[in-house]
Amino acid sequence: MFSRSDQQLVEKALTGNKKAWLELISRYEQSIFNYAMRMTSQSHDAKDLMQEIFISVFNSLHSFRGEGSFKAWLFRIAHFRSMDFYRRKKPNVSLDDSPELIDSRIDECMGGSGVGSVNIESQLIGQQSQKALLNTMQQLPFNQKVVIELKFFGQFTFDEIAQQLGVSTNTVKSRLYAALGKLKTILEVEHV
Amino acid sequence: MSDQYESISNEDLMALWLDNQLNDKQRAAFEQRCLNDDDFAELVQSANQTSVIADTAKDFELPTWDKENSFNFEKYKKVSQPWWQWQGLPLSSVVCSFVAIFMVLTDLNIESRDGRFSIGFGSQLPQETINKLVEQKLNDKLLEQQKTNQVLFAQYLQTLQNQQTENSTQLTQYLLTSSRQERREDFAELIKYVNDQRRDDQLFYANQLKDFQQELSFQVGQRPNYTSPNSGDFDSTQLNDE
Numbered sequence: 001m002f003s004r005s006d007q008q009l010v011e012k013a014l015t016g017n018k019k020a021w022l023e024l025i026s027r028y029e030q031s032i033f034n035y036a037m038r039m040t041s042q043s044h045d046a047k048d049l050m051q052e053i054f055i056s057v058f059n060s061l062h063s064f065r066g067e068g069s070f071k072a073w074l075f076r077i078a079h080f081r082s083m084d085f086y087r088r089k090k091p092n093v094s095l096d097d098s099p100e101l102i103d104s105r106i107d108e109c110m111g112g113s114g115v116g117s118v119n120i121e122s123q124l125i126g127q128q129s130q131k132a133l134l135n136t137m138q139q140l141p142f143n144q145k146v147v148i149e150l151k152f153f154g155q156f157t158f159d160e161i162a163q164q165l166g167v168s169t170n171t172v173k174s175r176l177y178a179a180l181g182k183l184k185t186i187l188e189v190e191h192v
Numbered sequence: 193m194s195d196q197y198e199s200i201s202n203e204d205l206m207a208l209w210l211d212n213q214l215n216d217k218q219r220a221a222f223e224q225r226c227l228n229d230d231d232f233a234e235l236v237q238s239a240n241q242t243s244v245i246a247d248t249a250k251d252f253e254l255p256t257w258d259k260e261n262s263f264n265f266e267k268y269k270k271v272s273q274p275w276w277q278w279q280g281l282p283l284s285s286v287v288c289s290f291v292a293i294f295m296v297l298t299d300l301n302i303e304s305r306d307g308r309f310s311i312g313f314g315s316q317l318p319q320e321t322i323n324k325l326v327e328q329k330l331n332d333k334l335l336e337q338q339k340t341n342q343v344l345f346a347q348y349l350q351t352l353q354n355q356q357t358e359n360s361t362q363l364t365q366y367l368l369t370s371s372r373q374e375r376r377e378d379f380a381e382l383i384k385y386v387n388d389q390r391r392d393d394q395l396f397y398a399n400q401l402k403d404f405q406q407e408l409s410f411q412v413g414q415r416p417n418y419t420s421p422n423s424g425d426f427d428s429t430q431l432n433d434e
Contacts, residue, residue, distance in 0.1 A: 016265050025259050030251050037252045047255045054262040133245045151210065152246035158207050173203040177235070180206075184238040 006070035038149050039082045041138045053081045076164040086142050095142040136183055144179035202232050
């Protein structure tokens, strides 16, 4: 059977078709949850954020014109929701400031899938690296963390990221460059 | 040329490398920068490491959550599209545009005549029809002009007649008045003339009578109570009375 495009599912959902909406969720819930996990580092926060994102997406569904990809539009909303979430959680911390060190529990949710035939040792190394990176990401300011998330995990181009964040491409480049500098320093310290 | 690529910033080079958009010269500049700039090289290494981790990253275990709760269609209905965002609006605009273009291209001709609208295509009428229309228009105009002229002429004639009648009346009145005056004057003149003539006759007869009296007085005797008309004591009223 032919799979329906995101645009078609959106149109169906707008007419009140719940099945189409649930199919749309199933396509993107994993990537949105991954995004939320990396942005919040807490599974229950990530779950709340994911729920907020999808509610917000549904409420704004009529404004989706289909001019760009649905994924880009979805992550644009996800960014604003996570920014809002971050401000609620840390009202005294600026989006450009580095947060205080937190007790990260990312490993609680890791390793749930993809075991299969992959070598267990390399899998463990990969998991360790991922955990280290994600812990390091939590020490970045929100504005730099979101650029790292969208660039390396979301695989968006700089122009797309700029459009999603509502800033210039040069700002995105600067934030990424600064974030990489901090990542390098933090990773070096952690490895030492 | 190489200066151009040497002047490119580290951030731009990094961005081009991450988006895999480096051309040959930019790639050469990038590699050169990695060799000469340790900080830049370390950042590239960091980016590379992050990219590898991200590519091999596993999904987090998805929690169970109430997906259906996000489908709040009743709430959505309240924020349904306003009428000006109706999807049919652009379509109707396009249709109207095409209709307008069609009308322009086909020289659509809409005529209103005698309270009727007629729609036709092509504004170029045959020359014969145009001539007929012009002739008809001219005839109509001429007829209208003639009617107007006739009315004006009749009015003018009437006015002229009235004026002439009035003039004739005035002339007659004048003539009558003037002839009466003349006749009155003529009669007065005649009466005056007759009176003068009578006076002359009376004077003549008075002289004759005086002469005759003198003759008589010579013959019969003198009558002293008689005065001569030529003397200063003569009273003409005496003649009238006589």
